[in-house]
Amino acid sequence: MKQFTFESKQKTLFMAMMGIGLLCLVLSYIFEPAAIAEAGVHQRFWSNFLLNASYFTGMAFMIAFVIAAFTLAYSGWFIVFKRLWEPFALFLVPGLVLMLVLAIGNYAHLHHLYHWAADGVTDINSEHYDAVLAGKSLFLNKGWYLFGTLVLGGIWAFCAVKFRQTSIAEDNDGAHPEKNFPYQAQLRKWSAVLLPIAAFTGPVMIWQWIMSVDAHWYSTLYAWYCMAGWWLAACSLSIILLIYLKGKGYFEQVTIEHLHDLAKYMFAFSIFWTYCWFSQYMLIWFANVGEETIYFRERLDHYSALFYGNLVINFVLPFLILMRNTTKRRNGTLIFASLIVFLGHWMDFFYLIKPGTLITAKEIAEGGGHHGAEGAHHAAAHASTFVEGFTIPGLIDIGVMIGFLGFFLYFVFQQLTKASLIPENDPYLQESLHHEVQVYE
């Protein structure tokens, strides 16, 4: 079947998922954990919003990035499921709208996720003056956040839309080899535009969106770490969706060979992710510089389940499960491993975002405002208790994730109906159809 139909059953399911998500968002807005309820900043709601909005937007960003990289490398094997990745990349459009809510929220004081966005931290006469944040204010400021989300993110989304448009135009027109060349040239042009821009601006937006919840701390490896995580999430979701859609009778030409290669990406990037994780940890651990070590001290002391669980779920399990060829070529084990990786990296981002936002909320709750440069250290000493929805994911947090996932899938399925599932006129289609991984059975 070349034409995808969005069944009403699926629509109902995704609507129900979005309903659960909305309900959980409302619940997290009302029921703030007691430890930070005084602050009145609805930190659980906003940190969940940031976590899920950035997770799914990041997946869209990485898929756009990978499409650009594959196109420029004259890669042909993925063409047969390119029509699944184009909607993934297109999710940048609604995803960036969600991130824009946060960018505008910085101005309107809707949320207090970022310490650097608080009033007075850069004003030397204010009691909230923070020398470290004032020093970083050239980059960590509301204007940059808005500019990055709107303009840099806009460039990514623009290129993703161009990929889609060119690909569909080729479908409608380029039936002959001499005709589809201009479309390929267009695709390569937009890929060449996106690839360097995304490589530099992706990390910048990761620093702004995610790393700056721990505004005093920084790590240069952080962006690679996040990008690897996003790519793994997108890769695992692609595998699950492809197997599901194949079961429904679509994407018949996507064979176990394509899934095998996707699984190889999942395996390899799980190791790359661990490499980044370990390098970041070991350098900070060994250098033992107080302002850097506090980040891991906080996490080891109060988030030890997430800290060690993260390594088991995102490294040990995928590594052992996906090591053999046989497990990479069976639907059952593939779905199992993909689910682990998808949920594991969601949990990883949970672990990246929640501790920092909790500290910020605690500072507000304790001081009625932000402390000085020592604020983070001071608050860390008081963060010794279990806080629901921060220390480990609660049911509400998982519900919010289900809601965003429903929205993402609804968007992707809606886009799938708008074009043929197989890009008939793509010159690399034949290469993709005959893609084969030589395996000794």
Place this chain on the structure above:
Amino acid sequence: MAAKYKDVLFGLYNDETILMKAIKTAKAKHLDIMDVYTPFPVHGLDPLLGLEESRLHIVGFIFGLLGTLTALCGISFIFGGSLLFEGDWPTIFGGKPYWSLPAFIPITFELTVLFCGIGMTVVFYLICGMGFGVDNPVLHDRITDDKFCIAFQTNDMDDSGVDELKGFFNETGAEEVHTKQI
């Protein structure tokens, strides 16, 4: 194979697609191919010849494990602080314990890769019968350049068998047919 030397009859092909077709024909005729030589790896050749998966990666795993153990034992022997070793020269770096695993991971990783790489190379040379001072017979120089070769052993064959092979080469489009004793 009792004879000391192998009498080899081989044909050279210009293209890997012709080669693949020729191998399929040979299979259909139940000809006993000694070996096939190509200047580069040809996709799908191994399953066609019925070759099994190489067991070299098992060797790699064993040598890698050996490297990991060597690194951990060596480091433990020097710095001590572990269950096994007392420590030959315990040193404090940056206020860390004598035996601190995260700091040892990079060295352990490097030694694992080193042992794995060298071990696999040496074993590969051994099982291929290559190495210093070994005379390696080469059927034809252009096999390493642009020719694809199918070789048959003709030691115990009578003339009619050899003629059949020559006919096969003729029929499948071999550019050149040679005999050589190796």
